[in-house]
Amino acid sequence: MTDVYLCCDTITGLYSAIYDAWREHREGEAKIAVQGNMEPELFCEYQEVKESQKKARAVEQLIRVNLGEEAYKELYYALLSKDAGKGNAVFWTMQEARKLKDSRKIMEHLDHPAVAKVFELSRNVANEAHCFIEFIRFRELKNGILFSEIAPKNQILTCIGEHFADRFPLENFMIFDKTHQVFLVHKEKSPWYLLWGEVPSEEAIHCVSDKELEYEKLWKNFFHTIAIEERKNPACQRNHLPIRYRADMPEFGE
Structure with a gap:
């Protein structure tokens, strides 16, 4: 019988399962x-993992000390x-x-299926995070908060939090991941953090400031004014800005 450790789809949950x-x-x-993302298998014994920060910190420390920071980042991104x-x-x-003389070179062993899988998943998450750094758009609400909604395939909020906190240190902003139902929240002059278990008020997030409406109108007019009808190339546009990113971009809204 193979023991299968069931956990929540969070870094703490996955690290706790790895710990056990x-x-x-x-x-x-x-x-x-x-949990909720698996196919039952024969000859397996399932057990739910009791997640804890203590377990997660222990695994994180184990990876950083024995595999190094570069491998830690690859593994962390893969878990997202x-x-x-x-x-x-x-x-x-x-x-x-554990089988290597120098465990810090583990990510060089791409001939091993698990290492190759980690490398592939890490690159996929990093690429999506990079795209959202470019494509995220904020709208200023009437209360002055900058708000953005995104729908990423992977859990990329922790990958982009530092970028936007560094870019807007004096702003109050929130990024809501609709796919995973989690907020990235930043208060001016403070560190950013993640918030689970809340959903945005539809009324509040569509109540944007007058200045925001004015700038959106100006941008759309500029966009249409500089366009040259004879040189439109939708295929090229999709290569630079895939359609799936456009739903939450104000310049493509009605």
């Missing part, structure tokens, strides 16, 4: 599964992926690192 699997099956076979096998990939990568 590492403690009980460091030399054997174990699997990590995200939407892929159901991400927990297994990270756990088996850590197991493989």
